[in-house]
Amino acid sequence: MSVNIEQANAKAVEQMMEARPVLVGLGTARDVIPGMRDGLLLHAGPPITWERAGGPMRGAIIGALLFEGWAKDEKEAVAMMERGEIDLEPCHEHQAVGPMAGVTSPSMAVYIVENKTHGNLSFSNLNEGYGKVLRYGAYSDEVLERLRWMNDVMAPVLRDAIEKMGGLDIKALIAEALHMGDEGHNRNKAGSFIYTAKLAPYISKVAPNTDVAFDVIKFLGDNALSVLNPVMAACKAMADAAHGVEGSTVVTVMARNGTDFGIRVSGLGDRWFTAPVAVPKGLYFSGFSAEDAAGDIGDSTITETAGIGGFAMAAAPAIVTFVSGTPEDALHATLEMYEITTAEHKYFTIPYLNFRGTPTGIDIRKVVETGITPRINTGIAHKDPGVGQIGAGLVRPPMAVFEQALLAFAEKYGFGE
Template sequence: MDINAANQEAMGRVLTAQPVLVGVGRALDLIPGMSLDLILHAGPPITWERMSGPLRGAIIGGLILEGRAGTEAEATALVERGGVRFEPCHHHAAVGPMAGVTTASMPVYVIENRAAGNRAYSNFNEGYGKVLRYGAYSEDVLARLRWINGTLAPAVGDALQRAGGLDMKAMIAQQLTMGDEGHNRNRAGSAIFGRLLAPHLARGGLSPEVLEQVLRYFADNDLAVLNPVMAACKATMDAAHGIAGSTVVTCMARNGTDFGIRVSGLGDRWFTALATVPVGLYFPGFSAADANPDIGDSTITETAGIGAFAMAAAPAIVKFVGGTPAEAAAATLEMYEITVGENPAFGLPPLDFRGTPTGIDIRKVVRTGITPRVNTGIAHRMPGIGQVGAGLVRPPMACFEQALEAMADLAT
């Protein structure tokens, strides 16, 4: 087994990936294996008993949204008598931020990787405040989801049709030169997203009131592009998965209880360990005591070489890494120590347009003792309260050590 050759193959597939946002549709219709009794969630597999507050809250909200329960109590009872199946988004070529809860009737973005032909999916971003992805399920949260479902998604889908799709790789490359790192900061990317869609939305025959609502969604939500970015990363990394002998990490994800990774040459196995609480800055009135352990599929961005790996590109959020642009550059430089190569498509201006560190090699992680950096939002540990801060987290080393052991077993 030639590991280096296998990793080069994996890298080749990452570098040549062409993720294009081609459209919008219903999860049930598009996501492979989706069914009415199935709820997708972030991170590795988990049982209801072990789920954290925000994930449970999001599932309750999802069941109410789907009309399968009217109240929290009904939803809980339905789950407890086995009426709901849970599976990771990652098992269905999908990703979702924070709780990542995706139900059958929800609209999803469709990303097509035009190099490898695979597709990936992600739900819509709800914006800030009380939102389902942080476990909130009050009536206003559900109303917002219904508006996304009934109004925003069709409008965006329609605009994308007329636009002929949106080249996500080019979009990400641009946002990295405009102060985004693609995970915690997506302000520039969301602006580009809205700008590119705007003329096509204008021709969609929407009433002025509806058009205003849709445009305001893009005007107000700096995270609007996060979900398609994540799906683009997912489509990219899925193409690099399943190469015999490759030690490249193709997925990192958290469910609020466990952190899990998957490795290209190790099939569908998850290597998990308990998720930790991110180290970060908290919104006024909150502290680390309020924080839920790390949650969300958004770590797919770091897996694909952006997010915290592109920290050097995002001077506006250097407070998360100590406060100076030099520290932000150092954060990216550290990630080159554990990656197979660089992605020249994503040049970082502060590093003389050096490509982002790409393709985490579990061997390098274990040898150097450097775990990947992850930029992340921090959820309140109680359902329904929402985001309480943002910061930095690293996966437990145990995930990588277990994967290394599994790879060594295969090699014998």
């Protein structure tokens, strides 16, 4: 088979960079996410079963069953899962993404992002803030109560505000945040401020009363991760634009479910390549250590897939200390990622590198050849459900997923013997 990999990759990355993801509104998962249905939960990472799921994933699933009212308590939820009554499918198979456990149930409010260049849509749930949260596997009453408030009170206000402002260009927001010390994955402080500042005037217009307006704006403003979920959906929209290019070795999905790390490749259709996840290295909150950490989890690696996050470390020297490094290490982290990527981003730039574009479009060939796996910035979850985040740091995908993908590519395109 004659295939021009270089051309295919150039095309895939061009589409990734030219995608223009705009936050256009919010909806209920069951109404807007393709294939969403009762009895189905979406989750982060590649496919997983209840039996193989780790603590945070199980906790989040239990929480979702309680939130939906499908189970009345933890015991019933576990029993339902053990009986196989609930289907589990990856967010990524439904144009969606979710941080950490990423569990999304039919009644949950989700962000809707539209790629104005190519027309594809993407979705993500709403960020709950810090502490005990569903995405880390917590499902206590306060967690469920917050989720209900987010769904019933905040989501309609956000939806109306975003519609009133005519949509919010997330690509522009990311580009701006990269110049304000964010890398878009672990640090979304600047992006969340921009997000809150842009929404606040419209929230004040559309909220039913000033108390609700106050609560919503405060909730957004207090949470340095408010914009993470729209950013992830935007990255998903950009990565999807690069997917399905015949002959391309560019990675379009990287995701973890706490048990397996999975990738998809533009020229290899919807096939997942998976291998067991690693435990992140990093700094732990007081009283916790690596022994308490769950396996690497979450769809937030879509940021690195789209050329930000760990790949844009040089833009965010403030957080390099997560891996006890220096600002120089941050610079090197980005320089290293140029070794395994196809292009330098046209729109996401790094001031300190003289506005060089971020390394964009991971090429499985380069990963396997150099032995350099993508650098991922991540939060660290406690291995037990319900404890929450216990640290943050750095993780790399298992090399095996890239090797498998390379072999599959060689087979599909006739590069084998």
